Amino acid sequence: MVTANDLVKTYGKKNEVLAVDHVSFSVKEAEIFGLIGPDGAGKTSIFRMLTTLLLPDSGSASVQGFDVVKDYKAIRNTVGYMPGRFSLYQDLTVEENLDFFATVFETTVAENYDLIKDIYVQLEPFKKRRAGKLSGGMKQKLALCCALIHKPTVLFLDEPTTGVDPVSRKEFWEMLKRLQSQGITILVSTPYMDEADLCDRIALIQNGKILSIDTPENISAAYPDKLFAVKANKMSTLLKELAQFKNASATYSFGEYAHVATDSKQFEAGNAPVEFEKELEDYLADHGLENIEIKEIKASVEDCFIKFLK
Amino acid sequence: MRTLKILLQKEFRQIFRNKIILGITMVMPVMQFIILPLAANFEIKNINLVVVDHDHSVDSRKLLSDITSSGYFRLIDYDNTFDEAYKYIERDKADVILEIPADFERNLVREGSQKIFIAFNAINGTKAGLGASYLGTIASNYNKNILIGLMPSIKNENKAGIDVVPLDWFNPQRNYKLSLIPGILGMLVTLVGGFLTALNIVKEKEIGTIEQINVSPIRKKDFILAKLIPFWILATVIFTIGLILSYFLYHIVPRGNLLILYAFVAVYLLAILGFGLLVSTYCDTQQQAMFIMFFFMLIFILLGGLFTPIESMPLWARAITKLNPVAYFINVIRMVMLKGSSFKDILPELGAVSIMAVVLNVWAGLNYKKKM
Known part of the structure; x- marks a missing residue:
């Protein structure tokens, strides 16, 4: 269990940079809790405060009932932390790194092998290789093993999948799910919105402030507008014309589609979404676009995030 | 104890795997001993x-x-x-x-x-x-x-009339090598001990490994000890290599007791390592540490009495040398190697260096914050 209560952290000589702005949240036992936000949102600062590496300016936080300031020693024994940057010893081998961290936490690799077995089997062929010579995905797996080797009850993962290929990312999340099923509480931060759906609950953060905390489903469901995905032959012209479209509250590109949001109140008045689609299609056709494809979609977490930022 | 053991094991592994650093620490004494005394000739000819x-x-x-x-x-x-x-x-x-x-x-x-x-x-x-x-x-x-x-x-x-007949004691031929080589020994030990300690700790900060150490239950004391001990040993080894080289290359046999020499080196290294540690606590990158160490080392060595005698320096410079561990070291090593000074003779120097060792290490320890 992790709780943060009104945490504040400022940087700079005159505390002029507000990195974490009165953040409060609580994470339940054996939950995957995601901190979702762009670079510089304050995710790492929150993690560093919770892992006792950074002192909060004000507010309090506790991990497994231990206060992050007073009981920092106890916290260090119970949490596993995987920093955003690969920070194992690059000049030691896979095996030596693992042994080192096991010994440091006064345990052995054999003792907690069950916990890391699934991950370690993939690393096993490279166990004599220096950590610095591993691929990005392998490095992350090793870092996860080292963070797990002392059987932590809470795991903090700071952007564990940044710079990792899509296949390894998927594998990584499967591993997290397995760890969760063993009762480990996991706090994970990520700048990737698609990973948000894999968390039990997420907190959207921007500029040190939490915008919303809920399950990904609820956050998506709470999206107030109606959303349409639009595709046409020329993407740049499409975006330009959409921006001019009167009835759109927001338009932005989203992969191969452009998303168009429109006030949902108009549909309560009897307008059917089909009519809106027709209106939009005619408008785009008038402006010389071809192969127009419009469909109504459900908002994703990313759409919600974009909405929050506006 | 077990933590300290694994930390030491890790340090030694890292030191022995860094072939360039290890190589240069071994080549440096040999080169300095062969080249410097031959080239840095204090007799002027031609x-x-x-x-x-x-x-x-x-x-x-x-x-x-x-x-x-x-x-x-x-x-x-x-x-x-x-x-x-x-x-x-x-x-x-x-x-x-x-x-x-x-x-x-x-x-x-x-x-x-x-x-x-x-x-x-x-x-x-x-x-x-x-x-x-x-x-x-x-x-x-x-x-x-x-x-x-x-x-x-x-x-x-x-x-x-008064006829002056000078007699040079302890170095009858006025062989400049005799006074230069003990100085080079001091320089070597200082460079290896100071630089490597400072850079090693800063490297952990720079690469980020210190984060992993800091969230672990490793105690500050163990971590610092594990950083100091390997370089203390390495510098002592280099000192020994230097002594052996000066014996074989220049036939310099220490007149004094080797134990006294090593006892002083042991304490002196504590001061130098403490200094490296202190510098590392103020730096975030190896580049910063390198330049700060370089700054101090140049002053220490130039004001250390190796090239110019401290006695002929102006008063203010002599005052600085009171805080210069290298000056004490070069002085003691010359005393013991050339004069055969006893333990009692080097007590003032030993005392000064001991105080430095305590002050520097305590200062560094206080400044080394596990919570940043």
Whole structure:
């Protein structure tokens, strides 16, 4: 269990940079809790405060009932932390790194092998290789093993999948799910919105402030507008014309589609979404676009995030 | 204890895997011992001399032959006017001009005294200074012989004057290598101990591994000890290599007790490692640590009495050397190796270095925050 209560952290000589702005949240036992936000949102600062590496300016936080300031020693024994940057010893081998961290936490690799077995089997062929010579995905797996080797009850993962290929990312999340099923509480931060759906609950953060905390489903469901995905032959012209479209509250590109949001109140008045689609299609056709494809979609977490930022 | 053991194991693995650093720490003493004493020769030879002789007499030629046969001077040219000779100085071809006035021989015989004019190119101060003193010595010997030749009776009368016969203790041949090599030993130990400690800890900060250490239950004390012990050992090994090299290459046998030497080195290293540790607590990158260490090391070594004696420094510089561990080290190592000083003799230095060791390490320990 992790709780943060009104945490504040400022940087700079005159505390002029507000990195974490009165953040409060609580994470339940054996939950995957995601901190979702762009670079510089304050995710790492929150993690560093919770892992006792950074002192909060004000507010309090506790991990497994231990206060992050007073009981920092106890916290260090119970949490596993995987920093955003690969920070194992690059000049030691896979095996030596693992042994080192096991010994440091006064345990052995054999003792907690069950916990890391699934991950370690993939690393096993490279166990004599220096950590610095591993691929990005392998490095992350090793870092996860080292963070797990002392059987932590809470795991903090700071952007564990940044710079990792899509296949390894998927594998990584499967591993997290397995760890969760063993009762480990996991706090994970990520700048990737698609990973948000894999968390039990997420907190959207921007500029040190939490915008919303809920399950990904609820956050998506709470999206107030109606959303349409639009595709046409020329993407740049499409975006330009959409921006001019009167009835759109927001338009932005989203992969191969452009998303168009429109006030949902108009549909309560009897307008059917089909009519809106027709209106939009005619408008785009008038402006010389071809192969127009419009469909109504459900908002994703990313759409919600974009909405929050506006 | 188990934590310390695994930390030490890790440090040694890392040290032995860093082939470049390990290589340079082993090559450095060998190279410094072979090259420095041979190249950094404090005896000045081949001082380029231009002579302007207005006299052309037997006596002036005799003086010149005394000077050129001394081995210190090389006669470049023989000119008629000072201006011609001065051109050599301007072109940096000559270091000294010797002008012998007209009627040198006549005045010397008639009046019993004569002046010669020596002009030195003092751009290289050491060369000028030493050259002037060589010339002075040669001229005064010549002077004495002339007087004896003129008035044989003076030989006996001269007894009344004070005759200075210098005797060089502890280094009878005034072998500059004897005083240089202990100094190089000190420099080596200081460089290896100070630099490597500072850089090693900062490296953990820079790469981010310190984050992983900081969230672990490792105690500050263990972490610092694990950083100090390997370099303490490494520097002692290098000191030993240096001692062996100085024995085989230059036949320098320490006169004093080796145990005293090692006891002092042990304490001295604590101070130097503490200094490296302190620097590392203030730096975030290896580059910063490197430059800060370089800054201090240059001052320590230049004010350490290796190249110029501390006693001839101005008062303010001497005050600085009181805080310079390298000065104490070079002093003690010369005392023990050349003079055979006993434990009691080095007590003041040992005390000073012990205080430094305590202050630096405590300061570094307090400044090393596990919570950043």
